[in-house]
Amino acid sequence: MLKYKIILWIMLCSILFLYDTYVFSQEPETTPPENVTAVDTPNDDGSSITVTWDSVRDDSVRSYKILRNTDGGEFEEIEEQLDVDTLEYKDSNIEKGKTHAYVIQAITDTDAILVSLQTEGVIATGQWFHSGKIQLFIAMIIFCGAILGSIYLCRNNQDVFVRRIPGLEAVNEAIGRATEMGRSILYVLGLGGVENVATIASMTILGQVARRTADYETPLRVPCNDPIVLNVVREMVKTSYLDEGRPDAYQEENIFYLTGDQFAYAAGVDGMMIREKPAAVFLQGTFYAESLLMAETGNSIGAIQIAGTDSEHQLPFFIAACDYTLIGEELYAASAYLSKEPMLLGSLRGQDWGKILIFVTIILGVTLELFGINWITTLLQSVR
């Protein structure tokens, strides 16, 4: 019995062996490209179809050709030969609203053509919503919601807390010193126009300064370089003096038009500083390259200088040459705090919520990454 079994096994093995040698001695059978699929390209305007296929496991294949038919008609070549490494083709030259099916041809060294199976017919359609941008959309809703919500909540409650801003606290000190020394205060609003956010913030702060100077009867000098700003400022300062019950102390000629040109304005302000030796100089608003000239002269006459601007390039010079500087957003915060305007306060609060969200994302993201989990990084991936 055992003998038979052994013989049977030997025979079986030899047949297999023979068969194998027969198979391997033959030219390898090259298969055409497999798994050819055509899909409507996702998240586009419906102007393309993406065709993909598996790589042919054979070195003799040199390139691919793509054939396409329209509404079940004849197959036609649509592209020059594609590189052998190409496994995806985006056909952007389709007829809208018509069905296309595709066939891939693999071309070998010997110019043999291996034809794949035909794909299903596809009609390209445009998408109304880009699914890859869903996280961006959600983030947009959250950020905008936080800001609008905060503005809404601040409508009735204007006692919104704003942290201590050192530059703002120094305002009283500066005015006090000017009063003690019997000198004037110089307030420069920068070169921005009346539509400029920083200029508006600066005017709000000026309004507050004017209230104090009205009390102490300290002269407040405001050289302007924009006629429209000049008119608004005159109005504001007048109101401040009225509110404090000192309309008599208001002197319109102290708020005046100097000149509109950048360096000439700076030279004019410098001249005023040297002649009048103000005890305090405020430089608040939008500044350009002229910031340097005014800060330097103010420093040389020994005045207390309080600067504030969102012009990033001028901040270093203000910090180096002035006693206090409101940096960027601090200027907006100061004006929101002083004006008690619900829109400004609400936005400030809403943006703080945004910052908290960024804090949380960074801390969570960093922690997860350290453990090799990267879904937050993937979520923040840029999508076209």
Added chain:
Amino acid sequence: MKRQIPLAFCFLFGIAMIFTQFSPHSYSQAVYKEVIDWGLIISPFAMVLAVVTLIQTHVTRINLRTEHWQYSLIVFVGMIVMVLIGVPFGPQNSIVEWLYNNVQVPMDASMFSLLAFFIASAAFRAFRARSFEAFLLLATAMIVMIGNVPVGDLVWNKVMSWMPWTDGASWLRQWILDVLNNAARRGIILGVSLGVISQSIRIILGIERSYLGGGD
């Protein structure tokens, strides 16, 4: 009429631009393209605002005979000469190019180069390490300045030749910019971007309307 319709336009164009960012459909992309085209056609006319403001300022100066009002006449002479030649014959007219290359460019460049002098004078008379923060600022500025010019590395390689690495001055400058400066700037960018988003949504919804100006 004077406020509501512009606000409605603002809302419409704003929402259209947001929507088309998220929608790849060919209809929304057609809207997107159309809105951009509208923007392109409207923009060149915005120049009128700047020019009119400038003319009005100088006319006022001449009318009121403010100090140095005579110079305002020079502004008009320059402007009128340019416009009379350039508008009919185009910017590639040789006289326009000559005036541009030999009057406008050198003066603009010279005006800004005055700042090199002013920064030097302020360096001596105003930039003070009056607090720890200001000290940090000035110290960083010095390192970056040294690293910016080739003499920094030259001196480093001479004086610090016992150190294992060369070109230390430019390396340190690069590291400060790459790491410490990067962190600070990124903080600023994040903060400012939140501000931009906040202002944009207020503008679109008509909560912020200061750009409309005063009046009814």
Added chain:
Amino acid sequence: MLEKIMNMDRRVIFILVALVVIFPTLVPVRMPITVSEPTRNLYDFIEALPSGSTIMIAFDYGPSSLAEPEPMAKAVMQHCFSKGIKIIGMTLLPNTPTLAHKLMRKIAAENNAVYGEDYVFLGYRPGTLQVILGMGTDISSVFETDYENKTVDEIPMMENITNYDQIDLLLDLASGSTTETWIIYANTRYGLKIAAGVTAVIIAQMYPYLQTGQLIGLMPGYLGAAEYEKLLNAPGDGTIGLNTATYAHLLIIGLVILGNIAFFIQRRREG
């Protein structure tokens, strides 16, 4: 004495500044330059582009600050022309077209490049955002004609270029905030690769974008121009300028230190 020095007329300092700039201009020196990473990245990117690629250069600086971007433009354009890379020029600033056009013409002539085949200057269109976004869908919808009034669709090198998809790199030569605008709108919305050559004033604010790869390279001011010239092995205005600037830098550093010493002595005296 101290008082006297501190209150010295600023015109004395002005004269000093003039001297430390005039002297090295007359007697130039050459010091070795170390190439920084961001400049090398830009150089490597352009070096790796195949012949026949197209880059776009945005001349976004005004006449007031042409000192630094011009040598950069020169170095990069020279590099591109020598490698057969085509250049599309344009500007977002209204006071620049003549300047940029003249510069492109001049550099092209030096490198035997032909207008319309190797390079083209589109010019200027008002409205920064609209121009950047509009070119993303179709360049000829914004620039139907180039600066020389030729129809863009008929210019040979523009034949296969419809929008940013066919442009391999945008180099923004900037003196203001335009680079951020290009990043936010062209890179984010259309995936256009962006590099920048900026005046020294705005270098520092570019770094966050470098680390994230939103900027693939950066030439920082004179330094960047000199570094690029070194990589090309063709010293030019950037190298001269950087060497000249050395003395003035030393003067300013000296002035800050002197001023602060005086400040501290004075403060100690006042107690």
Added chain:
Amino acid sequence: MEIIGIWVAAFLTLCIYSFLYRDNPFYRFAEHLFVGISVGYIIIINIHQGVIPLAWEPLSEAISALWAEIVGTTTPETRNALWGLFRILPIAIGLLFFARLSPRHTWLIRYPIAILIGFGAGVAIPNVLQANIFAQTRGTIEPFAAINAGTLSAWDTFGAILIAIGVICTLTYFFFSVEHRGPVKWASKVGIGFLMIGFGAAFGNTVMGRLALLIHRVGFLLNDWLGSFGAFFG
């Protein structure tokens, strides 16, 4: 002509530099001439590079296409150009900017301004969010993946940690809803330190930038202008 140009440019450059001595008539003359010429140039460019190619040409094409329609010489091309007639709408809105000239009708400029502002605001929200908030936050987190994978050197790891700390602390400094006490105070103190270093770097670079402007001008005066003396006198 070129030499005259160099001399004019040199004279005006010196006029500007006379400001260093003090404000004077030469400087004022040059400054005002500059303002006039540059405004004139901007008008030219806006008309020739803006109004004509963007508004006038497509419109005139459309009008001639309309004429072709009337006289019956239409081609597919002119048919297509007819769409240009719709450009009358934005052109009309753009023309409203001229209402600035009449104080009574100045409110009309709100229309084009509102469109441009709304356009800018709308396009800003998603793009700024993605380019500045998503990408920058991601840039802060991403190096930690490399730390986890062990591909970052010890020094670069230190850098990545510093950046993350710096970003959080700088943002804390600009956080206004909480009083800066305790840990918040320390974080904001570190934040201001980072800010100062960042501003210091900007300061140092600005010095280079300003000097570059002067070097360029001095180069012009010494090389081009003084160099032209020879040509000028013989």
